[in-house]
Amino acid sequence: MAVREETRPGAGAGGSPPDFIAAVAAMRAAPLRPEILCEEMPAPQRIAPHSFALSADVTVDEVDVGTGRIILLHDPAGNDAWQGTFRCVAYARADIDPELITDPMLGAVGWTWLTEALDAHGAQWTAASGTVTRVATESFGGMADEEGTAQVEIRASWTPVAPEAPLTGPPDLTPHVEAWGELLCTAVGLPPVPEGVATMPNRRGQRGR
Template identity: 55%
Template sequence: MAARTEVAPAPDAFRRAVQELMSASWRPELVVDEMPAPQRISPFAAAVTAEVVVGGEEIGSGRLVLLHDPAGNAAWEGTFRCVTFSRADVDPEMVTDPLLARVGWSWLLDALAAHGAEYGAPSGTVTSVASESFGGMAEEEPRAEIEVRASWTPQLVAGTGLSAHLAAWAELLCTTAGLPPLPAGVVPMPSRRHPPSRSPRGR
C-alpha cells in the first residue's frame, strides 16, 4: 500500500494574502472569479480569472496567479510572485506600430506606480497579432489582439499589502481593453465572490 503524502498547511502569510485576493473590490466592468491554481510552480498558489465586460460584450480577459514559496525563490527575489496574463482585441492598424510592445509593457509599470504597489524583479512579454481571412472566410473582418504576459514580486509584509497590486492588475486589464483609469475618488464595486470556506493548501 502506497504511503500517504501529507499536505502541509498554508502559512499564515499566504492565507492573509489569499484573503485579500478573495475579498477584493473590482471595477464594475470586471467579472472576476476564482479558478484552480497551478500546482507545480510553487508550494502554494491561488488564482482568479477575469473578463472585461462593457454593454454585455466581453472586450478583454485575463488571469492572475499568486504564488508563494516560504523558502524563497532566487529568481523571484522574494517569497511571493504575481503572474498575470491579459489580452484584448485592438484596431488592426495598432499592430503595425513599432512602439506598441513598449507601450503595452508600460501599462503594467504605470499601473503599479499609480497604485503605490511596491515590487521587484518584473519580467514579461507583450505580443501583438493580426489576422485576415481569405477564401470562404473572406467576409470576416480583420482581427488583431494584444497580449501582455508578466510577473513581478510584490513586496508584502507578513502577507499583507496585496490590495495595491490587485488594483494595478485590474487597471492593466482595463487599459489593455481600451478603458481609461477610474477617476480619482470613484470607489470600485464590491466583489460578488465570497472567500473560500476552507483554507487554501499547496499541492
C-alpha cells in the same frame, strides 16, 4: 465583496502558511471595476508549494473584450529567481483596433500599462519581467468577407515586496490585484476612473452556467 471561494490544496486550505492565507484574503478583497467579472480558478500546483489564482473577463455592452488571470505563488523557503518568497504571474489579452497592430510602440506602451498601474495603486514590487505580443488575424477564401481582428497579449511576473521593518508580515496583495484589473481595463480601451470617484464592487463569481 467576496470572491466565491473554492477550497483546494495550495489555495488557502488547511495547512497553508499564515502569510499565504493572509495574502489570499487580500486578493479576494481587492475592489475591481464593475466591467470586470472575476472568479477563482484552479492554480498550478507544480511551480510552487502554495498557489492561488483569479481569472477575469472584461465586458462592455454585453460583449467580452478582454480576459486575464493573476496567479500568486508562494515558497516559504524563498526563491533566488524571485528575490523573495512570493511571486505574482499575470496575463491579459484584449481586442484592439487592427490599425494599432503595426504601431512600433505598442509593445513598450503595453508594458507601461502594467508598471504604471502597479505604481498608481501603491503596489510595492521588484524583479518584474514579461512579454507583450501582438496578434493579427486575416480571413481568406470563403471567410474573406470577415473583418480582420487584432489582439494584444501581456504576460508578466513580478515579486510583491513585504513591508519594511518595524512592520512585519506578507506583502499586501490588494493593490497588485487592483493594478492587474486596471491593466485589463486599459488594454481594452476603457477610460480611467476619475480621481475621487470610488470604484464600485465588481461582479464576483456570478458567471452564468
